[in-house]
Amino acid sequence: MIKMFCLNKVALVLVASFVVFVLTAFPAFAQVNSYGNSLKDSVEKVAPAPSDINRENLQNTVREAVKEQKGVWLQKTAEVRSQVMEKLRFRGGAVILRYKAVISRYETLISRIEKRVELEKAQGRDTSAVEASLSKVKADVDKIKPSVDLAVFRLEAINENSSAEEIHAVVKEVKDILKAEKENLVTLKQSIRKLIADVHALSLENKAVNGISN
Known part of the structure; x- marks a missing residue:
């Protein structure tokens, strides 16, 4: 179960890294790059699930962090655009x-x-x-x-x-x-x-x- 969560976490990090790459590829929207990095950092700060921590609760924490950062990113993207x-x-x-x-x-x-x-x-x-x-x-x-x-x-x-x-x-x-x-x-x-x-x-x-x- 812990291995499966770690893989999920790695997948989330890769997705966040891809977002950063896409944003960096367009100079006109370079200002948004920092918000993509913020999303990636938020995911990376979540530690691997110890055996005594409920996996579902930790996944919810990750989802909330991603959702929050996504909201900030979308708002800033709209401003830059x-x-x-x-x-x-x-x-x-x-x-x-x-x-x-x-x-x-x-x-x-x-x-x-x-x-x-x-x-x-x-x-x-x-x-x-x-x-x-x-x-x-x-x-x-x-x-x-x-x-x-x-x-x-x-x-x-x-x-x-x-x-x-x-x-x-x-x-x-x-x-x-x-x-x-x-x-x-x-x-x-x-x-x-x-x-x-x-x-x-x-x-x-x-x-x-x-x-x-x-």
Whole structure:
């Protein structure tokens, strides 16, 4: 009977050690590691059952100690998880806001370019090439916006009840989305610069023609 209890105790220690290992494997929840150790220590403090001690009473003592430490661990885990969620939303939200600000600036530039092209067209200039480039730039902006909105949606979907695997998957997905759209924004910036140069050249050409005719 004593040997059986000792084996049960060893099994409990191994379970507690596994909990400590799992918690240590996730840096974001490293603070919880101490509570896992506390659970392990509580189990190890229970001495092997002497022959004159009731085995059932000692098992109940072990269960109570484990239950108590598990309650503390769950509470602290929830607190740490809540802090992690808050930081993720804050940092991820700040990055996404910057992306949205860049898109907004590009849309403002495109609107100004569009008005300038209409003005040149009204004066009889051939704006077909510029208009084609303008349409492509506007389409590229429209492609980027849904991806950024998706990043916002995915980031807001995680909460305190999300598992570590779910959190890591969402963070990776959001990072991949923003990385791809960052490259698209760089390409879009170059396209807008070229478009501005083309419109400027069209304007200079118009002035030159008017100067000759005068």
